[in-house]
Amino acid sequence: MWRLFDPRVERFLIADEGEVVIDEVTKHWAAMVKPFLELLAVVPLLALILWLPPALYWVPLLGAPVLIVHAFWRIIGVRMDRFVITNMRVFRVHGILSQHIATMPISRILDVSVLKPFIGRIFGFGHFIFESAAQDQGLKEIRYVGDPNGRGLTIQRVIQRSGVRGTTVREPTRPTFLPKAAPTTGAMAAVTLPPTSGEHGSQAGASPDPNAPVDQDNVRTGPIATVPPSAGRSDTWPGAESVGVPPASFHPNRVWPRPRRDVPQPPEDPDGT
Numbered sequence: 001m002w003r004l005f006d007p008r009v010e011r012f013l014i015a016d017e018g019e020v021v022i023d024e025v026t027k028h029w030a031a032m033v034k035p036f037l038e039l040l041a042v043v044p045l046l047a048l049i050l051w052l053p054p055a056l057y058w059v060p061l062l063g064a065p066v067l068i069v070h071a072f073w074r075i076i077g078v079r080m081d082r083f084v085i086t087n088m089r090v091f092r093v094h095g096i097l098s099q100h101i102a103t104m105p106i107s108r109i110l111d112v113s114v115l116k117p118f119i120g121r122i123f124g125f126g127h128f129i130f131e132s133a134a135q136d137q138g139l140k141e142i143r144y145v146g147d148p149n150g151r152g153l154t155i156q157r158v159i160q161r162s163g164v165r166g167t168t169v170r171e172p173t174r175p176t177f178l179p180k181a182a183p184t185t186g187a188m189a190a191v192t193l194p195p196t197s198g199e200h201g202s203q204a205g206a207s208p209d210p211n212a213p214v215d216q217d218n219v220r221t222g223p224i225a226t227v228p229p230s231a232g233r234s235d236t237w238p239g240a241e242s243v244g245v246p247p248a249s250f251h252p253n254r255v256w257p258r259p260r261r262d263v264p265q266p267p268e269d270p271d272g273t
Helices: 028-038 042-051 058-079 118-125 150-163
Strands: 023-028 082-086 089-094 100-105 109-115 125-132 142-146 190-192 225-227
Touching: 023 118, 023 142, 023 150, 028 042, 028 058, 028 118, 028 142, 028 150, 082 150, 109 150, 125 150, 142 150
Parallel strands: none
Antiparallel strands: 023 082, 082 089, 089 100, 109 125, 125 142
């Protein structure tokens, strides 16, 4: 009998996009307490016939069927109210003659609050309150949800698996190391480096091409000859010696000579003590 009032939520799935049902939530039996109490109210209503005059028999005879129809209408409405959790969204289907579908994508769910009243803690039901990024929320409150803690964890797992709240891992960038200028006390001395075996056809004292690739396996670490600065050098610019900028032939892996500083000597004692 109840299959006649099954909303068949499979019809609303986006099957071609791979949407599957994670959990289909029906109302807790506590949602049917009021309709059943309404049915029980029919008994005392019909019992009024024993005390009412015959002219008023129509009141309980008319009110009893109305209560029965209304109670069954509410029971069917509770039965056809479904809350569905999929891997892409959450939606609610409810309504008997006219059906209403409210959908909220997983990416729009900001927070899910679980409200468990005192009676709900005893009988195991609660209410879901959704906070979404949309202005007009189609799913604001889902009442009488059985096992609210388990259903809440299910929603959180779907959110985490969808990657909405995942942390973004950025690829680290390689640091760039620049050569430090040697401290100078005056004009910086120019440097000439002897050619190595890897520099074919080069002469001693010639500046290498700054655009040429550097052979890291054949870097010079031997003795470096220093010469006085020359105004005719093409690998520097006017004023470079005064600011301590190395010439264009400088390489960070080469040993750069630093000027010696004269250490002041203590004065001699004239008494010889």
